[in-house]
Amino acid sequence: GENVEQHPSTLSVQEGDSAVIKCTYSDSASNYFPWYKQELGKGPQLIIDIRSNVGEKKDQRIAVTLNKTAKHFSLHITETQPEDSAVYFCAASRSGYALNFGKGTSLLVTP
Amino acid sequence: EADIYQTPRYLVIGTGKKITLECSQTMGHDKMYWYQQDPGMELHLIHYSYGVNSTEKGDLSSESTVSRIRTEHFPLTLESARPSHTSQYLCASSERENTEAFFGQGTRLTVV
Numbered sequence: 101g102e103n104v105e106q107h108p109s110t111l112s113v114q115e116g117d118s119a120v121i122k123c124t125y126s127d128s129a130s131n132y133f134p135w136y137k138q139e140l141g142k143g144p145q146l147i148i149d150i151r152s153n154v155g156e157k158k159d160q161r162i163a164v165t166l167n168k169t170a171k172h173f174s175l176h177i178t179e180t181q182p183e184d185s186a187v188y189f190c191a192a193s194r195s196g197y198a199l200n201f202g203k204g205t206s207l208l209v210t211p
Numbered sequence: 212e213a214d215i216y217q218t219p220r221y222l223v224i225g226t227g228k229k230i231t232l233e234c235s236q237t238m239g240h241d242k243m244y245w246y247q248q249d250p251g252m253e254l255h256l257i258h259y260s261y262g263v264n265s266t267e268k269g270d271l272s273s274e275s276t277v278s279r280i281r282t283e284h285f286p287l288t289l290e291s292a293r294p295s296h297t298s299q300y301l302c303a304s305s306e307r308e309n310t311e312a313f314f315g316q317g318t319r320l321t322v323v
Contacts, residue, residue: 203251
C-alpha cells in the first residue's frame with residue numbers, strides 16, 4: 101500500500117519567516133495530494149490540494165509543489181503568522197482508495 | 212464549517228463497557244471514514260464505507276465495528292472497551308475518492 105513520509109515532525113519559525121514541510125510517497129499511481137491543518141481540539145481541515153497533472157499551486161500565502169518523478173511534494177507557507185501555528189498533515193491517494201496521511205508536522209510560529 | 216458531527220466529544224468509560232461513537236453528515240456524501248489519532252498525532256484509517264451497506268476495514272487493525280444503514284450515519288461500536296482503546300477517533304466524509312475529506316471535531320475516548 102501507499103506509504104507517506106513527512107518531515108520535519110516539528111518546526112519552529114519566527115513570525116514573517118517562511119515554513120516548508122516536505123513529504124514523499126511510495127505509490128507511483130497516487131494522483132491526489134492534499135494538505136490538512138489541524139488546530140487544537142478540532143478535526144483536520146483542508147488548506148490546499150494538488151493533483152498529479154499539476155506541478156505547483158498557490159493560494160495567497162500557501163503553495164504546494166509536486167515532483168512526480170521524485171515522488172515528493174512540499175507545502176510552503178510564506179509570511180507566517182502566529183495563527184499558522186498548528187499541526188499540518190500531508191496525504192496521498194490513488195483513485196478508488198482512501199487517503200494515506202503522513203505523521204504530521206507541528207508548526208510553531210513565534211511572535 | 213463542514214456539516215459533519217461527532218458525538219460525544221469526550222467520553223470516559225470503564226473497562227468492559229460497550230460504546231458507540233456517533234458520526235453524522237448532512238452533505239449527502241457516499242464516502243465515510245473513521246480514523247484513530249494517537250498521541251503522536253498520526254492518523255490511522257480503521258474503517259471506511261463507500262455507500263450504504265458497504266464497510267471495509269482500514270490499514271490499522273481495530274477491534275471496533277461499523278455499520279452504514281443510512282447514507283448520513285456511520286457509527287463505530289466497541290463491544291468491550293479496554294484501556295488500549297483510549298484515543299481520539301475522527302470521522303470524515305467525502306463526495307468521491309480523491310476529493311476533499313471533511314472531518315468532524317473528533318471524540319476523545321478514555322477507557323479506565
